[in-house]
Amino acid sequence: MAQAAREKENYSAACRAFTKTRAGLDQPWLTALRERAAESFQGLSFPTTRDEEWKYTNVAPLLEKQFRQLFDLDLSGVQAKRLESVTFPEARESRLVFVNGIYAAELSNTSGLPDGVQVANLSQFASGSDQFPEAALGSLADHENDTFTALNTALIGDGAVVRIPRGRAIEQPIHLLFLTAATEQIVAYPRVLIVAEEGSMATVVESYASLQNESCFNNAVTEVIVNPGASLDHYRLQQESERAFHIGTTRVRQEQGSRYRSLAISLGAEISRHTLNVEHRAEQIETIIDGLYIVTGSQHVDNHTSIDHAHPHCQSSQLYKGILDGRARAVFNGKVFVREGALLTDARQLNKNLLLSGTATVDTKPQLEILADDVKCSHGATVGQLEEEEIFYLASRGISSERARALLTFGFAGELIERIGIRSVREGLDRTVLDKLHQSLEVE
Amino acid sequence: MLEIRNLHATIDGKEILKGLDLTIRAGEVHAIMGPNGSGKSTLAKVLAGHPSYEVTGGEVLYQGENLLELAPDERARSGVFLAFQYPIEIPGVSNANFLRMAYNEKAKHEGQEELDPLEFDDLLKEKMKIVEMDQSFINRAVNEGFSGGEKKRNEILQMAVLNPHLAVLDETDSGLDIDALRVVANGVNKLASKENAIILVTHYQRLLDYIQPDFVHVLYKGRIVKSGGKELALELETRGYDWIRTAVNAA
Ligand SMILES: Nc1ncnc2c1ncn2[C@@H]1O[C@H](COP(=O)(O)OP(=O)(O)OP(=O)(O)O)[C@@H](O)[C@H]1O
Ligand SMILES: [Mg+2]
Numbered sequence: 001m002a003q004a005a006r007e008k009e010n011y012s013a014a015c016r017a018f019t020k021t022r023a024g025l026d027q028p029w030l031t032a033l034r035e036r037a038a039e040s041f042q043g044l045s046f047p048t049t050r051d052e053e054w055k056y057t058n059v060a061p062l063l064e065k066q067f068r069q070l071f072d073l074d075l076s077g078v079q080a081k082r083l084e085s086v087t088f089p090e091a092r093e094s095r096l097v098f099v100n101g102i103y104a105a106e107l108s109n110t111s112g113l114p115d116g117v118q119v120a121n122l123s124q125f126a127s128g129s130d131q132f133p134e135a136a137l138g139s140l141a142d143h144e145n146d147t148f149t150a151l152n153t154a155l156i157g158d159g160a161v162v163r164i165p166r167g168r169a170i171e172q173p174i175h176l177l178f179l180t181a182a183t184e185q186i187v188a189y190p191r192v193l194i195v196a197e198e199g200s201m202a203t204v205v206e207s208y209a210s211l212q213n214e215s216c217f218n219n220a221v222t223e224v225i226v227n228p229g230a231s232l233d234h235y236r237l238q239q240e241s242e243r244a245f246h247i248g249t250t251r252v253r254q255e256q257g258s259r260y261r262s263l264a265i266s267l268g269a270e271i272s273r274h275t276l277n278v279e280h281r282a283e284q285i286e287t288i289i290d291g292l293y294i295v296t297g298s299q300h301v302d303n304h305t306s307i308d309h310a311h312p313h314c315q316s317s318q319l320y321k322g323i324l325d326g327r328a329r330a331v332f333n334g335k336v337f338v339r340e341g342a343l344l345t346d347a348r349q350l351n352k353n354l355l356l357s358g359t360a361t362v363d364t365k366p367q368l369e370i371l372a373d374d375v376k377c378s379h380g381a382t383v384g385q386l387e388e389e390e391i392f393y394l395a396s397r398g399i400s401s402e403r404a405r406a407l408l409t410f411g412f413a414g415e416l417i418e419r420i421g422i423r424s425v426r427e428g429l430d431r432t433v434l435d436k437l438h439q440s441l442e443v444e
Numbered sequence: 445m446l447e448i449r450n451l452h453a454t455i456d457g458k459e460i461l462k463g464l465d466l467t468i469r470a471g472e473v474h475a476i477m478g479p480n481g482s483g484k485s486t487l488a489k490v491l492a493g494h495p496s497y498e499v500t501g502g503e504v505l506y507q508g509e510n511l512l513e514l515a516p517d518e519r520a521r522s523g524v525f526l527a528f529q530y531p532i533e534i535p536g537v538s539n540a541n542f543l544r545m546a547y548n549e550k551a552k553h554e555g556q557e558e559l560d561p562l563e564f565d566d567l568l569k570e571k572m573k574i575v576e577m578d579q580s581f582i583n584r585a586v587n588e589g590f591s592g593g594e595k596k597r598n599e600i601l602q603m604a605v606l607n608p609h610l611a612v613l614d615e616t617d618s619g620l621d622i623d624a625l626r627v628v629a630n631g632v633n634k635l636a637s638k639e640n641a642i643i644l645v646t647h648y649q650r651l652l653d654y655i656q657p658d659f660v661h662v663l664y665k666g667r668i669v670k671s672g673g674k675e676l677a678l679e680l681e682t683r684g685y686d687w688i689r690t691a692v693n694a695a
Contacts, residue, residue, distance in 0.1 A: 388495065390534050393586075396492050397546035397602060398520035398553070407545065411536020411585070 004046065007063040012042065014069055015154045021071060022157065025123070029134045030156065037143040037153030044147040056331040056363045057273055057302040062245040067187035067217045069155070070100045075107070077181030077211055083107065086209040086239070088424040091175035096121065096160050098178045101188030103158040112172055119174055122159035122191065133161055137193050140223040140251035140279075148247045152189045152221040159191030162204060164230070169201035173422050176204065178218065180240070181211035192222040196230035196258075205425060207237040210244055210268070220248040224260070228282070231259040233421060239432065240268035242299060248274045256282035263419065265429070266293040266301050267436060273302040280342075283311045291320035292416045294433060295328035295360075296440040302331040309336070309372075312343040321416055322353040323409055324360035325440045332364040336379065342372040349379040354386065354412050356405070356440070406437050445470045445507060445641045446610055452501035453490045460486040462666035463502070468610075471638040475652055475677060476645045478663035479685050484645045485529050487663065488614045492526040493519050506610065520546075521553040523609030527599035527616045529645075534586040539598070542586050543568060543605050550606055571604040574634060576627045592619040600631040611635060612643045617651040629654030649681045662688055 015038045022031070046063055047054035078099060087095065093112025096119060097104045103121040110119045118132070125133050143153040160176040178190040194204055208218055218240070226232050238246055246269040254260050266272050278287050293301045307316045322330045332351045353362045364381040386408050394404035413433050420426040446468040453461040460483045468474055478484055490497050491504065493516035504511040511519060534542070540561075547567070548558040559567065568582065575597050587595050596616050603611055616628055632655050636642060644655060652660075652674060660676040661668045664685070669692050670676070680688075 389532050392494055392516060393528070393532055393534065394537075394542070394546075395516040396520055396526055396528075397542070397606065398517050398549040399542075399545055400517045400549070401515070403545065403549075404517075407537055407542070408534070411534065414536040 004063070008045065010066070011151055015041065015151070018069070018155050018157070027131065027134070029131070030137075033138050034154050034156055037138070037150045040144050041147065041150040041154050044145070044150055046147050053304065053333075056329075057271065057300065059247070059271070062217060062271055065185060065215065065217070065245075067185050069187050069189075070102065070182065073099060073102045073104055074182070075099060075104060077183065078107070078179065079211070082211045086179070086207065086211075087175065087177060088422065088428060090422050090424060091173050091205065094119065094172040095175035095177060098158060098160070098188075098190060100180055100182055100186050101158065101178075101190060113174070114168070114170065116165045116168065117170055118161065118163040120161055122161050122193070123157070125161060132163060133193055136195055136223065136225060138223075140225070140253055141221045141249060142251070146249065148219050149221050149249055152191060152219050155189045156191050157189070159193065162192075162194045162202075164196045164200040164202045166197040167199040170203075173203040173205055173425075176206045178206075178208045178220065179211055180209075180216040180218065180244070182214060182216065183212065185215050185217075187217040187219065190218055190220040192220070194222070194224045194232065194234070196226050196232045198227045199229040200227075201231045203233040203235070203421065205235045205237065205422070207235075207239070208246065208248075209239050210241040213241050213243060215243040215245070215270075216240075217245040218248070220246070222248070222250040224250065224252040226252065226254045226258040226260045228256040228258060230255075232261070234260065234262045235420065235422075235425065236262065236264040236274070237425075237429075238264075238266045238268055238272060238274070240272075242268060242270060242297065244269040244272075246272035246274075248272075250274070250276045252276070252278040254278065254280055254282075254285045254287065257284040259286040261288040262290065263416065264289070264291045264303070266291075266295075266303070267432065269299065269301070271300045273304070275304045277305070278307045278316075280308060280310050280314050283313045285311070285314040287314070287316040289316070289318045290416055290419065292322070292413055293320075293330055294323045294413065294436060295330060296325040296436065297328060298326065299328045301329075304331075304333045306335040306337065307347065309338045309342045309345045309347060312341065312345070314342065315346040316348070318349040319416070320351045321412065322351070322362065323356065323413060323437075324353065324362065325356040327357075327359045329360065330362045330364075332362070332381070333367070334365070334379070335367045336369070336377070338368075338370045338372050338375055338377060340371045343374050345372060345375040345377065347375070347377045351381040353381070353383040354409060355383060356386070356409065406434070409437050410434055447505040448502070449504075450502035451487075451490070451499065451504060453486060453497050453499050455486070455497050459500070460666055461490065464663070464667050466661065466668055468641045468643065470641055472658045473636060473642045473644065473655060475657040475660045475674075476643060476663050477647065477660065477677065477680055479689075482664045483666045484663050485614055488526050488529075488612045488643075488645060491519075491524065491612055492516060517549070520606070521550050525603050525606055525608030525611045527596075527603060527611065527613040529614040529618070531587050531595040531599055533588045533590070535588050537586050538583055539586050540565070540568065540582045543602065546602070547605055568605065571601060574604050575601045575631050577601055593621060593624050596620055596628065597624060600628050603635065604631055607635070609639065610641050610643070612645070614645045615647065616644075617646055617648065625650065626654065649677050652677050664688060664692055
């Protein structure tokens with residue numbers, strides 16, 4: 001316990017130092033939000049495996065490490081070539097890049113976006129006259145009860161703010177890229193706010209990548225508001241190094257007649273956790289949340305999702321697929337609540353896992369709680385291996401069993417990758433996934 | 445080309461092949477007929493190296509070498525091809541990728557040049573013409589959602605792409621409409637050559653109207669119990685298997 005207290009004190013000290021650094025730089029509302037969160041953090045403790053929501057994910061190894069937060073932009077670790085491998089041409093002129101948690105203006109470019117679309121660093125709003133984020137920032141992410149969110153909120157500095165104006169359909173995907181590139185162990189607190197105004201349409205890619213192999217920690221929080229009639233496609237791509245730690249939280253609020261589609265992909269990190277909560281605030285809402293995780297070696301990945309059906313005539317569908325090799329471990333916990341009065345809810349949920357080794361483990365818990373009548377709901381989970389008959393079929397055509405396994409495994413992931421609407425993101429992922437599988441399955 | 449001597453094979457401990465002998469020379473077409481459950485598919489899968497079957501006795505020489513020592517993919521690369529009676533679906537793997545990979549594995553094995561996707565596309569289009577298959581099948585997942593007849597055509601397409609020395613076609617004619625039967629037969633006849641051999645497992649004379657076998661065998665209770673020329677198939681068509689059963693069971 002003494003150990004845990006020390007770890008918390010380290011982070012508290014970081015909060016105090018941060019407040020001092022930012023003094024005089026920000027609008028009072030932002031300072032006040034930070035202070036409230038810092039106060040909550042004081043009263044909270046880091047989760048342990050005794051907490052139901054963290055039963056299978058032990059964050060102790062992460063807390064034991066000493067991470068340093070950086071305040072100055074340092075681009076020395078960002079080689080053009082590596083940068084290219086984690087960006088994509090469709091968003092060359094519609095992207096924001098953050099390095100070690102700090103906004104990198106020289107790597108960002110939003111010139112391709114139509115007038116009226118706001119895609120900018122938070123501090124631009126925080127010090128300017130546009131107070132737009134004030135009402136939205138912190139309105140969904142629960143810094144009162146969630147320790148990691150409290151910490152992130154207490155340390156809000158730079159961050160990505162996206163506002164799609166009313167009635168506009170934006171063609172170009174908007175890319176929010178959070179890089180870690182440092183020669184020491186650093187921590188960053190990425191923060192994203194996306195507001196799709198009434199009747200608007202957009203695609204946002206939020207991605208996390210490491211350009212070095214040094215252990216680092218991203219504690220990320222994203223808030224998404226999908227206003228009436230708006231439609232948002234949200235890709236979340238976590239491809240950090242296998243020594244990284246990643247704790248991410250995404251909170252989504254959907255209004256009348258809106259559509260939100262998320263695809264959350266986790267490939268990297270030693271320990272990663274993504275919590276995704278979607279809240280329905282009105283009727284006729286459509287929610288699609290898909291996920292793909294591929295873990296090998298001793299990686300640990302945890303996805304906790306919840307969809308709260310509180311109103312009638314809403315639909316949700318969820319497909320999370322996982323591929324595990326080595327001694328990797330995956331946790332899936334998906335809650336679907338259908339509240340009283342949420343008539344004619346249509347909710348489907350499925351978690352499918354493919355184990356490539358006998359030593360990988362999955363803890364999956366799809367949960368469905370129905371309090372309304374006249375609903376159509378299904379949920380399920382599978383954990384299986386590759387089909388011997390399929391391997392034989394491929395082998396009977398001259399494909400070695402190693403390659404057959406890789407091909408079939410890739411096919412398993414393909415169902416989700418195919419759904420990505422941005423061509424080079426899709427193709428890039430195809431390559432990344434194939435590489436990762438080949439490495440793990442030791443195909444030449 | 446293929447010499448099977450006194451072959452015994454079991455599945456889940458049950459003996460299915462019980463001392464089977466068969467000799468096939470290059471350039472020959474052999475038809476294997478026989479009642480349901482007699483072991484025809486078992487023989488085909490044992491030749492392809494299906495892991496569920498255990499060979500408990502006998503030997504199989506292919507081009508003078510012990511075939512049973514080779515893994516299934518090695519057999520395929522050295523020219524053995526099995527068109528399955530029930531081809532399975534492989535979701536998530538596209539026909540084009542799968543075929544190109546298979547083609548290149550074999551090309552590599554033979555010391556020939558591998559083809560890139562564009563080059564392979566040309567070859568594939570040409571082969572698809574032979575089996576009169578629509579181009580839209582190229583990018584679909586292997587056999588996924590294919591009709592019974594489409595799956596069979598896809599088997600012949602694979603055969604056409606891989607150009608095997610020894611092709612075993614397990615009831616490729618079942619489930620085909622009249623046009624498809626002709627198409628499949630064409631595909632097989634294109635493959636037939638002095639260097640290649642073909643084993644046709646079939647229940648019906650129809651296919652043999654298109655593809656003239658040099659020999660017809662009856663497989664019953666795990667053994668070849670009768671062999672003859674193409675007239676044997678005609679005789680079976682009119683007389684059925686009872687006379688063979690009686691003869692075998694009396695012996
Ligand atoms: N796993 C198994 N355990 C026990 N018996 C099996 C198993 N698999 C197949 N068999 C049996 O092996 C026998 C031979 O089957 P096979 O598929 O080779 O027959 P076939 O000659 O191809 O018949 P058909 O003309 O119907 O295609 C059958 O009696 C079948 O029931
Ligand atoms: Mg059969």
